[in-house]
Amino acid sequence: MDPKLLSKENRNSFIESNKNFIYKIAYKICKRNLTWQNDDELSIALIAFNKACNTYNEKKGNFFSYTAMLIKNSLIDFFRKNQNTPYLIFDNTKIAEDDDNSNYIDFKSSINKYEIDCENQNRAQEIALFSQELKKYKLNFSELIKSSPSHIDTRNNLLNLALSCLKNENILKYIKDKRLLPISQISLLTNTNKKHLEKWRRYLIVLILILSSDEYPYIKSYLNIKVGEKFE
Template sequence: MDLNFLKKENRDNFISENIKFIYKITNHVCKRSVSIENDEELSIAMIAFNKACDSYNNEKGNFLSYASIIIKNSLIDFFRKSAKVPYVTFSEEEDNFDYLDHKISMDNFNSSYENSIRAEEIKLFTKELSLYKLNFGDLVNASPNHKDTRDNLLNIALACARNDLILNKVKTKKQLPIKDICLLTNSNRKLIENWRKYIIALIILLSSGEYPYLKSYLNLKKVGENNE
């Protein structure tokens, strides 16, 4: 991964390029549209994104996935500190009051937020898969059972996602340029053909910045190490 954004002189441009991402994460956490003029939450999110740039390294996996976590945690911490009254519920069965601290509330909020983001990513990913005449059912049936096979296909897909020529052919023709992939990765043609649907799905995930949560299920650290 190109880490030039870690340098201070490139930071402003990098933040500008990712401002839509920062807005998107902030809007989802706040459950509303925010603006830089009226909402402190967006300022907190931008500071958190900058901190993510300062603290990021390749061992932390995909940068946008990492940044989304830093932004989310910063906003949740802000909500926690600004809350003034603990939540209270009354249990008739036990005839007493149960005081629920903010940590429990924020944990529930955190889980709900992650589920909503994940659901949105799946919806978007499903729509993109349909352009290739694929669906999640296809992927379930096309997914390898053995870890070695999954790792091998993941490395192949990452190499394709990093190759502009192959990626352009996949995006425009909506199919795999098998000959090019075999030459690039030194893979067996039959392997690529047998796992065509699975490889296409991985290339879509790896080449896009729209799926940080879905990417978190992939062993990206190992793949990166194998391709350096």
């Protein structure tokens, strides 16, 4: 089934029949009850679902896993741009549907070998593209593995520091133009110790590059970011 081929009437019916799926994905990301009448998050999720219908092809793998990724990324972008941006944390759980849902097939059982091969190919292309960008900053994946924090609290703290940088146009422009992290400027903005920023300089640059671009949906999905509470 290719959603792009549906007529307008059938498209509307298809979307309506999957509103339960859309709600569940939004709920798992927002971690709170939502209502269709009052919450922008559900409108964002609905738009992302319709976008998935327009952009999906079989090379993108299972339709619903692809759609879940678009909804997740759209909501993250919405939170980032919103003035009252919720803090983000890394999530080790996977988005999954309930067993009794008959509107879509189980993510794991539905992805066959061909779809997995296609997803792996797309992921490899995305990683290759990101590797080329990292070279501009004199970084590579080997260094990143060595410089990545192992403690979850540190990762969450750095994620929110990166989020603060993304909301500051001057800092983001400096990073893109100079290919460097403006330590002093970020320290003043976030009230963070310079030594801490310098220690995680490489990791922060990578987070900022990933979150500021729409070119890396697989890498964003791999990070498993969700809305959470502010860390003191």
